[in-house]
Amino acid sequence: MPDTALPAGIGHNSAPLGEVLAEITGPLLERSGKLLEAAGRASCTDDDTAGKCATLAKMIKDHTKAVDGARTTAKEPYLQAGRDVDAHFKVILAPLEKAAKAVVDMIDAYRREQQRLLDEQRRRAETEARARAEEAARLAAEAAATNNISAEIAAQQLQEQADAAANQAASIGTATVTSDYGVKAVGTTSYGYAIDDVAALAVWLATQHPAELSAVLLPLLPKVAGKPTKTYQPKIPGVRIEATTRTAIR
Structure with missing residues (x-):
């Protein structure tokens, strides 16, 4: 009978991932449960309870950071293994891709x-x-x-x-171009936009799609004009500086 068993993969001698993760996250889950219970009981009605809530929020944030750090640490060996696999196959793939491009360019x-x-x-x-x-x-x-x-x-x-x-x-x-084996090389046409008049385009977008234009421009403004602060508020036509207040736990 032929041997149909697949070759062992990377990490085949390691413990199952579920067991590894359970061992890592056990203590984290226990503390998470206690913090969630405390958050469920929390109330904020005066200075004393507000202070306790601030302390609890800081504890939850710190634990969240610890959980995410554990996640990153646990994931890194697998990410590195993936990078190693990619690099190994890239040695084979890269020259093939380069050769294919050269041949297609000639065609x-x-x-x-x-x-x-x-x-x-x-x-x-x-x-x-x-x-x-x-x-x-x-x-x-x-x-x-x-x-x-x-x-x-x-x-x-x-x-x-x-x-x-x-x-x-x-x-x-x-x-x-058709080969003896029926392989065809044909020209294909694709279409894309090329902007000839930015001002005219801006007017059209502002009148026809103002919401979409605003969504595109808002993330762009800090890059082209700098991020506004209390002391730096650039004057940009059609733009106002808007202050937003939120609670920060330090």
């Missing part, structure tokens, strides 16, 4: 040149179609004015040639 250059030739062919066919159509229209007008059957026949022939040239131009597609 892209060839495909672009083929597309340029096709575009030139299409433009020539379109030019020919327009010229023949214009000449056909001129002969048709002349035939109608002079009742010239020969000119009318010539006009119809030219119009047929113009239609054929137009159909040829329309039939010219995009350059495609």
Whole structure:
């Protein structure tokens, strides 16, 4: 019978993660329970109880910091193992990705040149179609004015040639590379925005999407104008400095 067992993974000799975490978090959970019970009993009605609440809030904050520190410490070996795995495979992946890009770049250059030739062919066919159509229209007008059957026949022939040239131009597609194995390399088109007039865009956004514009601009203001303080309050058109008060436990 063939051996179908998978190779042992990283850390296969270690204790199960659940057991490790339970050992680490046991004391933390016990203290968390006591602090949560105290928070459930807490009330703040006078200076004495407010002071006790401040002390309790500080204890909860300190314990929260301790729990988060334990989480970070417990997670680090696994994060490092993940980084080690990534680095190991990157040695294989990086040159493959570089080689694939180089090959695709060569194909892209060839495909672009083929597309340029096709575009030139299409433009020539379109030019020919327009010229023949214009000449056909001129002969048709002349035939109608002079009742010239020969000119009318010539006009119809030219119009047929113009239609054929137009159909040829329309039939010219995009350059495609196809291998003997059926693999295709085709050009794809993607679209994105390019800003030509920032002021006009700002006016449009301000009138059509003011809430969305404000949400984008608010985080940007401290970066471009500096973070406002009690003594530093920059004057920015359309912006006011707003003071927010909250309780801080120190």
